[in-house]
Amino acid sequence: MLPKLSRSADHGALWLGLAAGAAVVGGRPVRRAALRGVASLAVASATVNTVAKASVRRHRPLLDAVPVIRQLARQPFTTSFPSGHSASAVAFATGVALERPAWGLALAPIAASVCFSRVYTGVHYPGDVLAGALLGAGAAFAVRGLVPTRAQLAPPARPRASAPALPGGEGLVVVANAGSGQRAAVRTDVAEQVRAVLPLAEVVECGSEDDDEPLEEVLKAAAGRAAELGGALGVFGGDGTVNAAAVVARRYGLPLAVLPGGTYNHFAYDLGIESVADACRAVETGEAVAVDLVRFRPTDDGADADTTKYFLNTFSIGAYPELVRVRERWARRIGAWPAGVLAAVHVLNSAKPVRVWVDGRERQLWMLFVGNCTYRGVGLAPVRRHDLADGVLDVRLVYGGRLARTRLLVAALTGALKHSPVLGTARARQLRISGIRSGTHLAYDGEIAPAPHALTMAKENEGLVVYRLLLE
Incomplete structure (x- = not known):
């Protein structure tokens, strides 16, 4: 398997394929991490092929002691130091990890296997692989220096605002719009998601094919209920749904909990809320800020x-x-x-x-x-x-x-x-x-x-x- 894995990473094909798949089936955070990984790979590959290999010009290891079954069908013709495959693998995995650590950790075994495969197939010395890996990691951090990650540029927590802490979600009334832009194939039951973290929250679902009640009326009823409970209005949906909920929350003087559930979720992401769990934790602790509206x-x-x-x-x-x-x-x-x-x-x-x-x-x-x-x-x-x-x-x-x-x-x-x-x-x-x-x-x-x-x-x-x- 290692020779096949090594060949699949030629010209970064393995990593570009993973990035393309993420862009097609993933949401905005997935695409952002994939793009950072590809940018890191591009910097690492350019550095290896234009500067590093030309500077050292080390010959490839002799294949006399490498069994034929482990050798690549086509031997590389470039110089040995440093390993371009290793640089690309570590750059891509590190770039993804800097944006989304859990996904980078999932890629680490694949990247490590690609690095090891270069020694296993006899085309690089261990030092070549180590140097390539260090160069790849450096490329990922260089890209981060030019284009900071979301964690580095989180929206400022100001101006802080007063909002009730709702332990267990008691007093939170969430309107979930089933008609939002999120693809049905990846949609999960928002009521289960919310109640798993906030078991006392009330969830009102609307927007289904057999539901003809206007969204605005559902939001008004939910806001009235939240006002009675002394709680807050929540909304699960895309930017259009969040817009409608914001207008109602402003009218009723209620704080708003935004649970990202649309295709793009621009406001939620700019707010620093990337998942339902993020919003639920903020509701429980009562952490809130004031934001501008434009009328x-x-x-x-x-x-x-x-x-x-x-x-x-x-x-x-x-x-x-x-x-x-x-x-x-x-x-x-x-x-x-x-x-x-x-x-x-x-x-x-x-x-x-x-x-x-x-x-x-x-x-x-x-x-x-x-x-x-x-x-x-x-x-x-x-x-x-x-x-x-x-x-x-x-x-x-x-x-x-x-x-x-x-x-x-x-x-x-x-x-x-x-x-x-x-x-x-x-x-x-x-x-x-x-x-x-x-x-x-x-x-x-x-x-x-x-x-x-x-x-x-x-x-x-x-x-x-x-x-x-x-x-x-």
Whole structure:
């Protein structure tokens, strides 16, 4: 088996295959760990093949004493020191471990076997393998230095807020939306998950095919029950469901417990909640923070105040709402991640710029993006937030015009996106958008809605209390 394992790791094929499988079937934490592993492997492989081997030029061991059954069918022709296979194996496993220690531990026996196979098959000295392993580990830590892990950049535990500690979950009423974007194949019974940790919590399930009660009504009833108990409102679902729950929790003056149960779970992950167990532990200990909301409402003549909406994550007009619409149409057939890639390709080929007025200035835009609090990431690739109560709107505009998409792509590939004239950025506390044409759609927290002719948005600082584990 060892010669076969050694051959499977040629050119990193074994590790790239594992990463690809994780990207297809795993959730966001799995993809993040796999990506870190691949990046670490790439750095290690490049270092071995461009610098290390050329510097030492050690000859391969003689095969006279190695039984034929242990030898590789095709012998490597490069120099021996250091072992590239060992560097790639340890780099990938270490990179994954730095993001998700348990998964890295599971990969460790495979990586160790690949390292040992290089000596067993007679193509490396033990010193070659040891040097390669050290180089691979160093590459993983170098990548972490450039791109910190989530544990290193956990959202700041501020401003701390008062929320009741609910031992055993007594007083917590959780609304579980069965219609959220999480794939049915990996969905588990949320009631069992919650009650395993919080046996006294109440769980209300909705959104099934035979349930026609609106989500908002279910949330209002649950909030009323939680208010009677002096407890908190909980929600299991994706970002759209969390958005609806946040509005209700704010209205009733209740703290919110977010249990990630959607496809992307952007708000939960930015909050530092990656599992139901994380949220349950925070509820039991009463650890909570205040976060910002953004309210927006139409400013057309005769607009009703009841049309005010909120978002926790992002708002956009232009290409992105069309991307969401296409992605949702394909997601149930091919999965959310492949659907997102295909939708992006489709939108890049078919999207048209929109003409709007932004704070009184006419703009032709491919997309207007507004984030609740400052997002990290370059240009149009907002990755995550490290402060959910910074009091600002993160505004990014992609201007239309001649060859705008091509110029934007070239700037991204050359690393000059931040300075591209096609991209505009700003920080603001409020924003006014007007002159929106009829038929235009907007997206907020993953939900699509027709856009009004004009709207205003403003921050509601520390407008919501949410449970989260405090790391400081």
